[in-house]
Amino acid sequence: MQPMLKKWFAVTAGVVIVLAAVAQPDVRSYLQEKKAELAVSYAYQSGVEDKAANDPLMARIKEEAAKRYIAPINARIDRVWKAIPGYNGLEVDIERTYTANSGKDRSAELKMVMREVKPEVSLTSLDPQPIYRGNPNKPMAALMINVAWGNEYIDPMLKVLADEKVHATFFLDGSWLKKNPDIAKRIQAAGHEMENHAYSHPNMSELSEGHQTQQIEKTKQLLKQTLGVENKWFAPPSGDFNMLTVRTAHALGLKTVLWTFDTRDWMKPSVATILRRFQEKTEPGSLILMHPTEPSSTALKEMIRILKQKGIVPGTVGETLSEKRVPPIEVER
Secondary structure (H helix, E strand, C coil), rough: HHHHHHHHHHHHHHHHHHHHHHHHHHHHHHHHHHHHHHHHHHHHHHHHHHHHHHHHHHHHHHHHHHHHHCCCCCEEEECCCEEECCEEEECCCCCHHHHCCCCCCCCCCCCEEEECCCCCCHHCCCCCCECEEECCCCCCCCCCCCCCCHHHHCCCCCCCCCHHHCCCCCEECCCHHHHCCHHHHHHHHHEEEEECCCCCCCCHHHHHHHHHHHEEEEEEEHHHHHHEEEEEEEECHHHCCHHHHHHHHHHHCCCCEEECCCHHHCCCHHHHHHHHHHHHHCCCCCCCCCCCCCCHHHHHHHHHHHHCCCCCCCCCCCHHHCCCCCCCCCCCC
């Protein structure tokens, strides 16, 4: 009974304090001013809406808005590609567009104020599934650079990315990160996304749940401690995984990412071979896998050029898999 009495006294005291505060002249004056401001704002808004309802400008805007509407696309689980992210739609912000065009000559071109419309189903709301590609309606592709070795080619790749003003996602092996924190910090300082590639490059499908957790969690903690990174994506070494891997990563807050296009640079193909396949296979939503190797380092600039030539924006995994719209880019000739 005593705790209930304490709670009652606390609530009563709170009410008394609030009432006492409201009774003060300054507080009453402040509340009255705010109430008046709200009333004026509501009256103004109502007046604008009433005026706009019968305004030919509003009718013109609504007609144009119907033409420009692009429906959002829900994230989904595909039979082949598994988890595919959604993509924001686009619509006219009618009220802001009306305000932006009020007072202009009726023959003047409308200035349309657009806003994105989120899909009802997002990637985060799907059951755990691997991700092999972005949304094909989004003209973007991700550059994925898995790092467990090949330090000598990292700086040349960073230079190309800097020259082209492109950011990539570097998936770091935890044991590599532990040995090479300075290189990792240099990559991060250049603005690239830093993510998880397990700790010792194992075949994840051969590990128990406990060992899979250790591989992912150890690198996740290293990324946090060394780089201050809040890890979001996990790329299984060699692309080897099972559904236990996907669920384990999910339990640790990570989504499992594979690839759409593999440079196969570890097989030391010629640059011409990489670029020929790249030209044929890449498309909007592609996740492009490479490593710090001589073939990929040499081919990287031309790969970026090919993407831009196709009207595809090269970027990070996070950017490519987000629902945010990408504006069309001018195609290079």
